[in-house]
Amino acid sequence: MPLQPTTAGAPRTGRPSSTGATPPGSSPATAAGRTLAVLAAFGPEHAWLSLSDISRRTGLSLTTTHRLVGELRQWGALERGSDGRYGIGLRLLELGALAPHGLQLRELALPFLDDLHHATRANIHLAVRDGHDVVYVEALRARGAIRVLSRLGGRWPLHATGTGQVLLAYASPQVQDEVLSSPLRRFTANTITDVDQLRRVLAEVRRTGVAIAENQLPPAGALAVAVPVRGPGDEVVAALGVTVRQESTKSHALVPVLAATARGISRALGAPSVSTVDPRTVRRSVEPDLL
Numbered sequence: 001m002p003l004q005p006t007t008a009g010a011p012r013t014g015r016p017s018s019t020g021a022t023p024p025g026s027s028p029a030t031a032a033g034r035t036l037a038v039l040a041a042f043g044p045e046h047a048w049l050s051l052s053d054i055s056r057r058t059g060l061s062l063t064t065t066h067r068l069v070g071e072l073r074q075w076g077a078l079e080r081g082s083d084g085r086y087g088i089g090l091r092l093l094e095l096g097a098l099a100p101h102g103l104q105l106r107e108l109a110l111p112f113l114d115d116l117h118h119a120t121r122a123n124i125h126l127a128v129r130d131g132h133d134v135v136y137v138e139a140l141r142a143r144g145a146i147r148v149l150s151r152l153g154g155r156w157p158l159h160a161t162g163t164g165q166v167l168l169a170y171a172s173p174q175v176q177d178e179v180l181s182s183p184l185r186r187f188t189a190n191t192i193t194d195v196d197q198l199r200r201v202l203a204e205v206r207r208t209g210v211a212i213a214e215n216q217l218p219p220a221g222a223l224a225v226a227v228p229v230r231g232p233g234d235e236v237v238a239a240l241g242v243t244v245r246q247e248s249t250k251s252h253a254l255v256p257v258l259a260a261t262a263r264g265i266s267r268a269l270g271a272p273s274v275s276t277v278d279p280r281t282v283r284r285s286v287e288p289d290l291l
Helices: 031-040 051-058 062-075 090-096 103-120 162-169 173-180 195-208 251-269
Strands: 078-080 086-088 123-130 133-140 155-157 211-214 222-230 236-245
Touching: 031 051, 031 062, 051 062, 062 078, 103 123, 103 133, 103 236, 103 251, 123 162, 133 162, 162 173, 162 195, 162 211, 162 222, 162 236, 173 195, 222 251, 236 251
Parallel strands: none
Antiparallel strands: 078 086, 123 133, 123 236, 133 155, 211 222, 222 236
């Protein structure tokens, strides 16, 4: 199946907050919504939850939570630990492998990512857009490199990461307007939360084909460089990024090898033509007074 651009549009309605919990005072209205809310209660910081935890995070009664958790466990979507708490089951991994924008892309790109990983000794990220978020379909960590918060399957707001800025820059005007009109969460002093500044950054990414983001996410001292990956119709289907320590590598030194890797993945996806990035045209995506 050929890959399609990740232009899903606005976020799905009824979607839980980024913490995984349902907003206070609300609970899903449909049976499907309640089931999905139970699954969405889990996250990187909530990998194992008790029934009470799930009930609190979903806004569902303990009786309803107990019934849904039992059904999900029987199906294989949840598993129960020795301490009685619940975690995500392997059945969901089986379904995730069928996602064309995720593991299919990841499997094709892995040989290229492995070469890039060895060449740069940096943290490598391959990401796609899901609504207003960037989602990592691959995250390779380098030994001795700066520790990053990214993980396979992790998600961040588009405006706050290098890969996210690439995907937002090439998204439809409708998606860009939706993101720019929504609250832009600040993670560090350098996170871009000013709409006019973000517009300038996106225009620069479209002009150069590269996003350079410094200290926009923890930890301090992180430098992220990202470029687009194109599909059969020359549309941007993913973003490829590296994250290193600011003091260890000049951002422009990473652009040629990163762009070459993205071209290789794009050609493997069937992109008809892939432009070459001139690192001399690339500027940082933060204002000078924040550097």
